[in-house]
Every structure is written in C-alpha cells, then in structure tokens.
Amino acid sequence: MSTTDGTAVASAGGPAAGDGDGGPVLRLEAVRKTYGRGRTVVLRDVDLEVAPHTVTALIGASGSGKSTLLRCANLLEEIDDGAIFLDGEEITDPRADADAVRRRIGVVFQAYNLFPHMSVLDNITLAPRRVHGVARAEAEERARALLDRLGLGGRAGEYPDRLSGGQQQRVAIARALAGRPRLLLLDEITAALDPELVGEVLRVVRDLKEEGMTMVLATHEMGFAREVADQVCFLDGGVVLERGTPAEVFGAPRQARTRQFLQRITEAGRL
Structure with a gap:
C-alpha cells in the first residue's frame, strides 16, 4: 500500500484470528428498519451478502437508506425485523454482546468525529x-x-x-x-471534504482493497465505486433495487429507476 506521498504501506491487518473465509463476512436477511413508531420505513426487507476481501459499494440518492444500513450493521441502530450475521453469528440476537461485535467492525463516518x-x-x-x-x-x-x-x-x-x-x-x-x-464500514467519507482533498482519502481506500480488507462503503463518488467495488448495490426507498458487478450496474442496469439515477449522475458530470 502506498500513500499520497509515495510512502510504502504494509498490510493493515487481515481477518482476526479464528475468522474463516468459508462464508460471507456480513449477511443481512430481510432486514427492516422503521422510524417514528413504524410510520417511516427506511429499510425494506434488505438482503445482502459481503464476501471476504471484497468491497461492496452502496449507491443511491440521499435518503435511500445507505447510511442506515451501515448503522444497523454496526448495531448503532436496532432493526425491527430480519437478522444480521457477522461471520455466521447472528449479531442481532438479543443475547449477542453488542460491544464484542463492535470490536470486530471498524467504522468511519463522513464527519471525522475526532x-x-x-x-x-x-x-x-x-x-x-x-x-x-x-x-x-x-x-x-x-x-x-x-x-x-x-x-x-x-x-x-x-x-x-x-x-x-x-x-x-x-x-x-x-x-x-x-x-x-474484520470488517470496515465507510459512510460517505469524502462528503465533508473539499474536492481537492477527496483523492488522498480515496487512495487510502483503494490501497486497503489491494490489501484484502473487507469493506462496505456508502458513497456518492460513482467513478470510484465503479473502479474499486466488487459488488454494487443501488438503494431506492430503502430497497436494494439492483445489485451486481460494476459493469452490470453501471454499464447495463436492468431497472428503469437505476437508469434514471445514473443518467442524472452522468449529466451532473459525476460519472
């Protein structure tokens, strides 16, 4: 791994001891999340699998549920239905130790929170x-x-x-x-940055991918998502409306709503 000044970077650390690579690192099954006594549905029956040493990019308009999905995966938000698994262990089981789970998941927010x-x-x-x-x-x-x-x-x-x-x-x-x-969650980590500073942060993420870090990132940087992701999920209204490789989602989207979103992004010069 190398940084913006060319400094060589060694591995950031692979999976924790005892973590196997046989199944997905993160799995969501029919996850539902509501706010306001159930009046506002933010996530609707979301299914998602994240394989070891891969990058999953969550894309979609603001308010589509990307950040909420990440917060649920780290148990910062309680889900209303469904289940979330980390290395095969159901972490949304009421008996699960939330602090122990969070020790295995790194999170970076758009606000630095230092x-x-x-x-x-x-x-x-x-x-x-x-x-x-x-x-x-x-x-x-x-x-x-x-x-x-x-x-x-x-x-x-x-x-x-x-x-x-x-x-x-x-x-x-x-x-x-x-x-x-074991897992790194990145929530719009360039959103608060001046445009000239975005590149140095994205280089770090690119290098972490090369090292094999398992990541899920919510991003508005479409070109970067297309470059770095192994799996792209387009969220709309709390639903994973479309998923696939970057070539599939960006190059040949199946859903009309995905095509509309990408067209607007392209017209804005962001793809």
Whole structure:
C-alpha cells in the first residue's frame, strides 16, 4: 500500500484470528428498519451478502437508506425485523454482546468525529487501550505504524484542528484500523471534504482493497465505486433495487429507476 506521498504501506491487518473465509463476512436477511413508531420505513426487507476481501459499494440518492444500513450493521441502530450475521453469528440476537461485535467492525463516518482535545496519537490509541485492553506501549506502536503508512508519520502529537480535512479523515481511518477489524464500514467519507482533498482519502481506500480488507462503503463518488467495488448495490426507498458487478450496474442496469439515477449522475458530470 502506498500513500499520497509515495510512502510504502504494509498490510493493515487481515481477518482476526479464528475468522474463516468459508462464508460471507456480513449477511443481512430481510432486514427492516422503521422510524417514528413504524410510520417511516427506511429499510425494506434488505438482503445482502459481503464476501471476504471484497468491497461492496452502496449507491443511491440521499435518503435511500445507505447510511442506515451501515448503522444497523454496526448495531448503532436496532432493526425491527430480519437478522444480521457477522461471520455466521447472528449479531442481532438479543443475547449477542453488542460491544464484542463492535470490536470486530471498524467504522468511519463522513464527519471525522475526532476528539478535539486529544492528540492524533491519543485519538487512535483510545479504543485499543480502553476497549481492546491493549497496553499503551503496544497501542502507540500500532498507531505510529498506521500513521507512517497513511503518510501522517509526523503528525502524532498534533491536534485535529491543526490538520486539513483530508488528514483528519485519514486519522479517522487509522483509528478504525487500529482495532484490526474484520470488517470496515465507510459512510460517505469524502462528503465533508473539499474536492481537492477527496483523492488522498480515496487512495487510502483503494490501497486497503489491494490489501484484502473487507469493506462496505456508502458513497456518492460513482467513478470510484465503479473502479474499486466488487459488488454494487443501488438503494431506492430503502430497497436494494439492483445489485451486481460494476459493469452490470453501471454499464447495463436492468431497472428503469437505476437508469434514471445514473443518467442524472452522468449529466451532473459525476460519472
């Protein structure tokens, strides 16, 4: 893996010990999510499988359910019906340990969500030390290695407000990777960035794909989704209306609504 400054990057860490590659890392079965006492359906009977070492891109208009799907997969939102499985274990079972599940899933949001009063190093090491029980010295060693690999080797002692948006988002990615997750969820991670900073963050995601990191990303970057994804899911009104390879979804969409969405994206110069 290489960063924007050409720094060589080693593997970000593969599957956690004991995780097999025989089945999907993440599986959603008939997942339904509503808000407002069930009046607003946000996800409608969503089925999804994410194979190991693949990238699944969720595309669709704002409000189509992409972010909600990711939040449900990380148990940040409670589903109303259906089931979600991580490496074959039903994590939506009421008996499941939600904290243990979240320790195996890294999440990066469009807002960086870095603690402004903490240094970059402390932001990255907080969860490994407090949640995973990693000793401070080991956690800091991991964090410095990640920062080096993401082109931020000299920024460990900085505070977030001293960094550019692209640098802050790379710190957020480093924080998510510090726990050596089995699965990485990325929610519109370039949405808050100036256009000139988007490329440096997308390079990191591209490099993580080359390393074999299993990822699900919600994105409005259609060209990037077409390039990096193994599977593309088009959501509309909380339904996975169409899914397939990038060539299938972008090149020969079957559904009229998908064609309409992509035409508008193309006319806007974003594909």
